[in-house]
Amino acid sequence: MKGFGYLVKEGFKNVWSNRIMSLASIGVLISCLVLTGAAALFSLNVSKMVDEVGESNETTVYIKLGYTQLEAIYTGKEIEKIDNVASLTFVSEEQALEQYRKTLGDELFAKIGDRQNVLPHSFIVVMHDLSKYEERSSTERISRTSSRGSAIWST
Numbered sequence: 183m184k185g186f187g188y189l190v191k192e193g194f195k196n197v198w199s200n201r202i203m204s205l206a207s208i209g210v211l212i213s214c215l216v217l218t219g220a221a222a223l224f225s226l227n228v229s230k231m232v233d234e235v236g237e238s239n240e241t242t243v244y245i246k247l248g249y250t251q252l253e254a255i256y257t258g259k260e261i262e263k264i265d266n267v268a269s270l271t272f273v274s275e276e277q278a279l280e281q282y283r284k285t286l287g288d289e290l291f292a293k294i295g296d297r298q299n300v301l302p303h304s305f306i307v308v309m310h311d312l313s314k315y316e317e318r319s320s321t322e323r324i325s326r327t328s329s330r331g332s333a334i335w336s337t
Contacts, residue, residue, distance in 0.1 A: 239268070239308055239309040239310065239311070240306060240307065240308050240309070241306075241307050241309070242304055242305070242306055242307070243261065243304060243305045243307055244302045244303075244304045245257060245302050245303040245304060245305075246302065247300065247302050249302075249303060251274060251275075251303060254272070254274075254303035255272060258270055258272055258305050261305060261307065266309050266310050266311055266314045267307055267308070267309060267310075268308045268309060268310050269307075269308045270305050270306070270307055270308075271305065271306040272303070272304075272305055273303065273304045273305065273306060274303055275301050275302065275303055278301040278302070278303075278304060279301050282301065
């Protein structure tokens with residue numbers, strides 16, 4: 183026990199006599215802990231965002247330009263028949279343009295000018311199981327829904 187007391191006494195003496203280096207060591211240790219903590223928090227946040235995106239079983243299906251609203255809705259009825267589709271929301275060209283205007287803001291949108299609307303009709307499709315998204319039978323059924331060929335815009 184006598185040896186331990188001596189070590190503690192000498193340790194405090196040396197810390198006091200080398201106080202600049204002691205402060206520098208403590209500063210380096212604190213900065214390393216802060217950087218490690220920040221990296222861990224960043225990693226957890228990215229992981230959580232990726233998990234949330236993966237859990238949203240939602241995709242947007244764009245109808246090719248030139249299709250009337252009635253043809254697009256008919257295509258939507260065919261999409262609804264696919265087993266994996268939970269719900270379907272139609273977004274018309276006008277609604278898409280209004281959403282675009284809200285995203286850009288009126289000032290920036292006014293600078294673009296009054297050009298012809300080139301935004302297509304679309305559907306927001308919510309699926310039961312996103313892992314079945316690439317099923318061949320589902321995409322083939324969508325492609326055959328229109329008499330003018332594929333109604334789905336290839337992206």
